[in-house]
Amino acid sequence: MAKSKVKTTEVHLYPIIDEDLLHLNQVTGPRGGMRAYQKPGDPLPLWSVTTILSNTVAKPALMRWYNQQGREAVAEKLEPHVGKMLSEETLEEALREAGQRPKKTKEKAADLGSRAHDWLSEYITSRMEDRPISTAPQDLMTVFDSFREWEEEAGIERWLKTEFAVYSEGFRYAGSVDALAYNSDGKFMVLDWKTGKGIYSEMALQVAAYANALSYPLRVKVNGNLDFPWNTWERIEPWVIRLGKETAEFEARRVSNPQLALDGFLNAMQLWYSLNMPGLTDNAKAELEDYFDLPDELPTVW
Numbered sequence: 001m002a003k004s005k006v007k008t009t010e011v012h013l014y015p016i017i018d019e020d021l022l023h024l025n026q027v028t029g030p031r032g033g034m035r036a037y038q039k040p041g042d043p044l045p046l047w048s049v050t051t052i053l054s055n056t057v058a059k060p061a062l063m064r065w066y067n068q069q070g071r072e073a074v075a076e077k078l079e080p081h082v083g084k085m086l087s088e089e090t091l092e093e094a095l096r097e098a099g100q101r102p103k104k105t106k107e108k109a110a111d112l113g114s115r116a117h118d119w120l121s122e123y124i125t126s127r128m129e130d131r132p133i134s135t136a137p138q139d140l141m142t143v144f145d146s147f148r149e150w151e152e153e154a155g156i157e158r159w160l161k162t163e164f165a166v167y168s169e170g171f172r173y174a175g176s177v178d179a180l181a182y183n184s185d186g187k188f189m190v191l192d193w194k195t196g197k198g199i200y201s202e203m204a205l206q207v208a209a210y211a212n213a214l215s216y217p218l219r220v221k222v223n224g225n226l227d228f229p230w231n232t233w234e235r236i237e238p239w240v241i242r243l244g245k246e247t248a249e250f251e252a253r254r255v256s257n258p259q260l261a262l263d264g265f266l267n268a269m270q271l272w273y274s275l276n277m278p279g280l281t282d283n284a285k286a287e288l289e290d291y292f293d294l295p296d297e298l299p300t301v302w
Helices: 049-054 060-081 088-129 138-153 201-223 258-274 282-288
Strands: 007-012 023-028 035-038 046-048 156-168 173-183 188-194 236-243 250-254
Touching (some): 023 156, 046 049, 049 173, 049 201, 088 138, 188 201, 201 236, 236 258
Parallel strands (some): 188 236
Antiparallel strands (some): 007 023, 007 156, 035 046, 156 173
């Protein structure tokens, strides 16, 4: 595979506890495929939290949505032909649209979600640097209004960082945190923005994995002494915040049992290994091996 098809991005680490390690390289296959992170100079991958979960956790709601999108596409294409002779060409067009509609809709939503994340990062950074904040793009105004409603109720004392990488050396995973804040209760809030229709259990696993990876460097930064008592789940709160994009409203959910959520993620990671690392196809492996030392043979239960 041509190396140019793979997207690499530097994602800053936070907090900085090693001046020789300021960022991770995020390596993503073509069309948003297989993703892994890399410590500069380290040939071993840190596997993406979202890649692991997307390849192990069933999403029945997503399957229902795909079916609904396909049915709606067929209905729209065939409605003008009700009571008329239906040609084979028209039927093929309707079926083709049914197959393409979910992907088109998902890509459009993903683009809006990505731009919303970028805008919120810019807004929070402006707040942190005490500089003027520009107006949100028109198609993101509802998301921004939803965010402001949440922010006013969230008890944020100060924003600490936005869009940064975390990683677990021991478990070999990594991910990108949307934002970190310190609240009026003296807790660090690990925040993950969502712009979809709902909040699902696998999202708790995702943000708990981020919070666990953040615990060690945050402890070093805050205390400067690892012997100082530090209970991760008494100091760090994982949150998933869903921001409305059609009407200004929000849903904020704190992971009330973060240890269970973390255990769930680690079990999902073990399941991913035991199922022969689904998603790491021959093509994906060929794309990533320019960046990492990958095993000649993947794990197998057979």
